[in-house]
Amino acid sequence: MKIRIPATSANLGPGFDSCGIAVSQYLHIEVLENTKEWKILHSLGTDIPTDETNLLIQTALKLAPELSPKVLKMTSDIPLARGLGSSSSVIVGGIELANRLGNLNLSQKDKLQIATEIEGHPDNVAPAIYGDFVVASYIDGEVHSVKHHFPMCDVIAYIPDVQLLTAESRSVLPSSIPYKEAVQASSIANVMIAAILNGNLPLAGIMMEKDRWHEPYRKKLVPHLDEIRALGHKIGAYGAFLSGAGPTVLILSPEEKTDQMVQELEKLPLSATINVLSVDKEGIQVF
Structure with a gap:
């Protein structure tokens, strides 16, 4: 059995803690054979456990404690602690x-x-579960979600070669914001979601760059965000936003503008990997 889980990008700017898209980088899990103790074969670095202390197996055993141990193979092209849902993909994989x-x-x-x-x-x-674009809420212990088609575009991921842990990125957020500002932040998010549902990426991109919930506070941790936005405006990208807690920035680009955008991104002084991705429409898959 093989399980494939896509990387994800959360927030899309103003859709803080509620909006996300699945993108075409993947965690692969393969079940190989029975064994006496859980074992994970991987080449993801010494920081990632190879026994049952791994988050994947811990998640699985939380749901089904009586599972007999297996040898698993784990491969992933989702970078760790970069804002592309690496831990979420493991949790979803463990549940599956x-x-x-x-x-x-x-x-x-x-x-x-x-x-x-x-x-x-x-x-x-x-x-990660549903694929595509999902808006979800978690209120009073209950999850409600809506999946919808995300308009066609290229998704350029600018992935700096430095990690930014979610805990550090969350530590700069305020505990409260003024009511008037919250109303404004909410209206921006509402228009962004409506524009996506309408297939209007130019308007959605404008709204993505007007976030009031988290990006203004996280900018000092990701100084390259403003630079990338300036390039996007010059070339004609739809919009750029922090992927999750950062430091990765996603740029939504018309296909015909992508090559030029990548060339300009390569000139930035920060050491980074640049990947041209697409929106994954399927979510988790089992083969």
Whole structure:
């Protein structure tokens, strides 16, 4: 059995902790054979456990404690601690592993509820499960979500070679904002979502760059965001935003503008990887 989970990008600017898209980088999990103790074969670095302390197996055993140990193979092109949902993909993979090996017969909604309870918010885990564009809320212990088609475009990921842990990125956020400012932030998010549903990426991109919830506070941790936005405006990209907590920036680009945008991004002084991705429409897949 093989399980494939897409990377995700949360927030899309003003859709803080509620909006996300799945993108075409993946975590692959392969179940190989029975064994006496859990073992994960991977080449993801010494920081990632190869035994049952791995988040993947811990998640699976939380749902199905009686699972018999297996040898698993894990491969991933989702960079760690860069704002592309690396931990969310592992949590979603662990839930699916338990679902299949433990015959739990979980629905997609069940999986999202469990993943959100583990993760704390649904913005990454929802698109990892459903694919495409998902808007979700987690209120009073219950998750509600809506999946919708995301308009066609290239997704350019500018991934700096430095990590930014979510805890550090969250530490700069205020505990409250003035009511008037919250109303304004909410209206920006509402228009952004409506524009996406309408297929209007030029308007959605404008709204993505007007976020009031988190990006103004995180800018000092990601000084390259303003530079990338300036390039996008010059070349004709739809918009650029922090992916999750950063430091990755996603740029939504018309296909005909992508090559030029990548060439300009390569000139920036920061050491980074640049990937041209697409929106993954399928979410988690089992083969």
